Amino acid sequence: MKGNRAAVVREICQAYGRDRRRMMDIVRSVQQAFGCVPGDLMEAIAAETGTHRVEVESVVSFYAFLSGRPRGKVVIRLCSDVIDEMMGARPVAQAFAAELGIEPGQTTADGAIGLEWTPCIGMCDQAPAAMVNDVIVTELTGDKARDIARSLRKHLQPELLVRGYGDGNNAHPLVQAMVHNNIRRRGEVVLAPMLAGEALRKAVAMTPAEVIRDLNTARLRGRGGAGFPTGMKWSFTRRAAGERRYVICNADEGEPGTFKDRVILTECPDLVFEGMAIGGYAVGAAEGIVYLRAEYAYLRRYLESVLQARRERGLLGKGICGKAGFDFDIRIQMGAGAYVCGEETALISSCEGERGDPRNRPPFPAERGYLGQPTTVNNVETFCCVARILEKGPGWFVQMGSSGSPGTKLLSISGDCKVPGVYEVPFGIPVRDLLEMAGGGDAAAVQVGGPSGQMIGPAEFGRKICYDDLATGGALMVFGPERDLLWVVDKFMEFFVHESCGYCTPCRVGNVLLRRRLNEVRQGLGTAADLQYLQELGTTVKSASRCGLGQTSSHPILSTLKNFRHLYEARLKKVDDGMVATFDLRAAVAAAERLAGRSSAHSHAR
């Protein structure tokens, strides 16, 4: 290795205290400097941080945005989620490919530009969208793609691609993104004006136990999807034995179709940080971490500036709000492209510089989380609710929403509707009303809660968004009558296969097998026995997988087998002749044909 490469790596490692628990930052920085993290640099990083080369390789190879080989000075990551495809991502990809002379997954011969597919980047309301390094480009067309490719060839500067800034803070000098907020409906909890420090000052006038009591009185439950009572989580964290405590904000919004945290982080970061500081006070933590998904890296500098402004106003740092002994600060931890890191224990693994593997529970993070210390992990929106409850009181909060689910919920609505965007609505609202608001009245199906949620048809549009009926982290994907819903199911399974961490057998293997059989059925090769197979295998994956990803990964199939069974039945082989219908003779002999250099007459018969 050349001396200067080693020197750069050494400098980067030193900036992070040569601490291998900061491996995410180290490898991200090394990749920034060299374009990738090849073997010699893994070796150098390992030597600097006192670990082994294979441990560094293990981390780098886990995250989609990290690479051991060069993938281009500029990498175009085109969003592959179902909504983006519906809005035309395929022709956009073809335009990029034609203009650059490469296929997705390849890099131009000069090593300048790479083209890749990437799962949902949180821009379904302005799809098709792509990331060009950290720069977001939205509402793409074939023409725009050709333009982008030509411009990049000239200057290789993604920031020059931004044409016109979006609304609100998207135009902030530290953001300068063409992203639009698309806020369609503001509620009183999250998307309402706030005075930084007001809620926090009220909180510190109370005891930590009183703060937690207020959250319990407000019956606040986690907004990320699982719905665990926030006050209970905080009181577990507070009571657990530990030297230090941590508050982590889960801003790894990766569920396809979800983009409400993007809008919160753009427009209400003060509310989020205020909620985190209140969390620090309530659980007795001095340190907070925002785990920000790599797709939202374009917001990082702005968020850092908001944190700095809060420090200057005494809302972060030492003796917050003049309260002696209340010290709390927040750092931003960048992710690197892994949906599973939205699972709280995987998120903690990632924060500690490891692969984003979920951990065995118990112990729960409230007992032993970040660095083995009591930790509370809450969703971006949950922290906003906390701040607002402290500002306005739990009595005010419980007047909104339904009795089992007080407050409001931010929903990301996208797909076949006229007005995609973010809606803050009271809990208890029926899906039908939402469709009306969003201009999706003729929907044939709605996916509630993203791929890990469930697909419902018109007969169920009267069901309500709340913890007791349709619980959701906030995604509603609308599908019109012309959509092939089994294609949608396949897209969801593609996502889970791509995002499984591979730790446990049922999720790693089961999802591959599910997707394969699903596609055989889609191709008309299935019989009733294959639906039974999907049902049984899907149930095993759901019950035997280790974390929430695997436990929900078969939902696309299981929920459509339940709610849209006729779509499967319509594709089944009409005559069940007792043969193994999914056996494809042609595919089975293909490899042998290739080796023999000729095709067999039988292989053309069915």
Added chain:
Amino acid sequence: MGDKIAFTIDGKEIQAEPGRTILVAAEEAGVYIPRLCAHRELRPHGSCRVCTVLVNGRPQAACTQPVAGGAVVENDTPQLLEIRRQIVEMLFVEGNHYCMFCEKSGNCELQALAYRFGITAPRFPYLFPERDVDATHPDIFIDRNRCVLCGRCVRASRDVDGKNVFQFVGRGPHKRIAVNAEANLADTDAAVTDKAIEVCPVGAILRKREGYRVPVGRRAYDTKPIGADIERTIAR
């Protein structure tokens, strides 16, 4: 130790030391819970899911789940046998397992589980992945075709040998075992005496020049099923 914790497995009363996992507590009471990634000398991993049991009706991995007083654990039920069969079948189709000419045959835990569960052929289609073989080391070879990603070598090398020779790289279906070198085991400090080499449940990590040394009939699982050593303690 403090007071024992009482719980039941399939209705049988069990007294366990506090802090024990369900798997170990069961084993100490002579109840075999099938497992693959778990190993007596290594920290629990919870990845293969073969030891899935129901704890108060909820699926949990027995190898990582601590015992809790009054818990009702189900282990030997048709529903769980079915889940375990499916998991073992998944492992078979995920790799390239050819028992008839594998040196590990008869001593292989994956094969033994299949026999115990009465699996004759997997219901799932073989995925026929392309996996590589590393025969660079003078005394050890790695055949990734047979790897079940149980992580025993990773844990043994790190926690027992103190070497970190093995680690997982990649993710999802692309996850595989890598070695602490550019590519070859020969370039690591792996030694044939390492615990990491001994603990592989399948034929993925083997000592060279030892294949077929034990004749058929005297191999680990030729005359008794896997788990019999644990169940035998019941009879005593």
